[in-house]
Amino acid sequence: MGARGELFTTQIVLENRSYFFNVKENRTGDIFLQIVESKNKNGESFDRLQIAVFAEDMQKYLQGFENALAFIHKYEKEKQKLDAQKKQAKKAVYRSKAKDTDGSKESPAQNSPPEVKRTGRVHIVSKRK
Template sequence: MEEREKEEVFSQAVKAGKRTYFFDVKETKQGERYITITESKRKFDNEDGTFSYEKHKIFLYKEDYSKFQNALEGVIRFVETGQMPVIEQDEVKSDDDFEKEFENIKFD
């Protein structure tokens, strides 16, 4: 548990109804910082009458910060104004690019 506390540098939570979003800055043993975004959703189990939490996590590394920020700002701006964001070509991959990246994956 102590090891886990050392790697967390900063944390901020956003409550939104039954969901809570955690924005955490963590640090690797090599001193590299990265961001985790966790969605935690409270769920009720009708069978036994208890609550549990469903979690989803995203890891963001420094080489992706600006691309992620640009994409997030673009979609928020689109929702608020209806204006299509300007997308840089190097930030977009086609379906063919994704297929090429994963075509040689083998699961043993």
């Protein structure tokens, strides 16, 4: 047995964080997984957060973790689909404007509400009544 009851440990290093997955055994012989996040704080110190999941609760923990992962994947796919639809709609608007070259455009003043004055490309809203 290793230091402080460690049976197994592995580390994942990211940009400013490290994750440690430690399998440990406590004094009574119970085996648990300790997950530690170590985050660099201002280059001087580290913030450490940890959770412990005991062996008898591991299946429930993994089930919750897998459900969260499935939700994230589903959410990302839906978001990509919506982004693609928005992009297609935007392209369709630009295409329809490009096709509208028959010269029958109305002046911008006719399209705008009466309280909006247009001067060149700058839009000024009059607050006077």
